[in-house]
Amino acid sequence: MKQLSLSAMLVLMLSVLSACNKSDSSAESAPGGETKAAATQSVEFVTTQDGKPLVIDAALFDTPAAKEFFATGKNSYVGNADAIAKGKKVFQLYSCTQCHGPEAKGQVGPGLVGPDYKYPKDMTNKGMFETVWHGTNGGMGAKGIGLMDPTDPKNGITPDELLKVIAWIRSMSSVTGNE
Ligand code: HEC
Numbered sequence: 001m002k003q004l005s006l007s008a009m010l011v012l013m014l015s016v017l018s019a020c021n022k023s024d025s026s027a028e029s030a031p032g033g034e035t036k037a038a039a040t041q042s043v044e045f046v047t048t049q050d051g052k053p054l055v056i057d058a059a060l061f062d063t064p065a066a067k068e069f070f071a072t073g074k075n076s077y078v079g080n081a082d083a084i085a086k087g088k089k090v091f092q093l094y095s096c097t098q099c100h101g102p103e104a105k106g107q108v109g110p111g112l113v114g115p116d117y118k119y120p121k122d123m124t125n126k127g128m129f130e131t132v133w134h135g136t137n138g139g140m141g142a143k144g145i146g147l148m149d150p151t152d153p154k155n156g157i158t159p160d161e162l163l164k165v166i167a168w169i170r171s172m173s174s175v176t177g178n179e
Contacts, residue, residue, distance in 0.1 A: 039058045039059075039061040039062075039066070039067040039070045039071070040067075040070070040071050041058055041070050041071065042070075042071050042072070043069070043070060043071070043072070043073040043126060045126070045129075045130055045133075046130060047130065047134045048119055048121065048127075048130050048131040048134060048135070048136050049134065049135070049136065049137050054130060054133070054134055056133065056144070056159070058070065060145060060158060060159050061159050061160075062158075062160070063160045064076075065077055065083075065160060065163055066158075066159045066160045066163060069125070069126075069129070069159065069163055070159075073124070073125065073126040074125065074178045075125040075129075075163050075166055075167060075170075075177060075178060077163050077164050077166075077167035078125070078166075078167045078170045078171075078176045078177060078178055079167070079171075079176070080167060083163075083164045083167045083168075084164070084167050084168045084171045085168075086164045087161075087163075087164035087165040087166070087167050087168030087169075088168045090157065090161045090162075090164055090165050091104065091165050091168060094143060094148075094156075094157050094161075094165075096143075096165070099140075100112055103172070104168075104169055104172065109139070109140065112169050113169060113172045113173045114173050114174070114175060115173070115174055115175055118136075118138070119131055119136065123175055123177065123179075124177050124179075125163070125166055125170075125177035125178060128166050128169070128177060129159075129162055129163070129166065132144075132157070132162055132165070132166075133147070133157075133159075133162065134147065135147070142156075143156060143157050143162075144156050144157065144162075145157065145158055
């Protein structure tokens with residue numbers, strides 16, 4: 001009896017250890033440095049579905065705010081009244097409203113104001129960006145440019161537009177996402 005519980009504990013400890021190793025190595029293996037466009041990337045995007053690397057064309061980060069986000073992961077539109085007003089319109093334009101409600105408080109889809117997110121990474125602007133850009137496994141398709149309609153690389157939300165949408169969502173939230 002004693003032996004059994006000991007070996008059960010050993011198995012548990014080993015699996016915890018190997019899980020730690022896994023997340024360590026993925027955090028340290030920074031590919032980087034492969035983008036040719038003007039924007040410098042130091043943020044590594046990952047998908048919300050499975051945490052795998054998410055490559056987004058650097059050329060799409062074509063405004064000062066988008067470039068800053070690409071470099072730092074910070075959304076400089078948070079707190080900016082013009083960007084917030086635009087973000088609300090973009091939210092309607094891409095039909096986010098239909099599933100999340102006109103005030104993003106939830107409808108068919110969940111409320112987006114937080115802080116109790118299904119995907120806790122949505123507490124950060126980088127995390128929410130990834131969730132919207134590439135979608136989730138649980139019922140939301142990708143919205144990123146070329147992803148809403150993969151046959152048309154011009155269809156879909158741009159990084160700059162998405163940062164404005166996120167700024168609008170944060171304007172109703174207790175977090176800025178840049179913490
Ligand atoms: C067709 C309906 C639909 C549309 C359109 C849609 N969503 Fe969603 N969204 C969902 C559903 C359903 C979920 C929950 C997904 C899950 O549980 O995996 C979700 C989840 C999310 C989440 C994660 C919330 C959390 O709790 O972690 C964010 C952020 C989000 N949507 C933002 C947006 C934005 C921004 C747009 C517009 C660009 C948008 N959604 C358009 C249905 C939609």
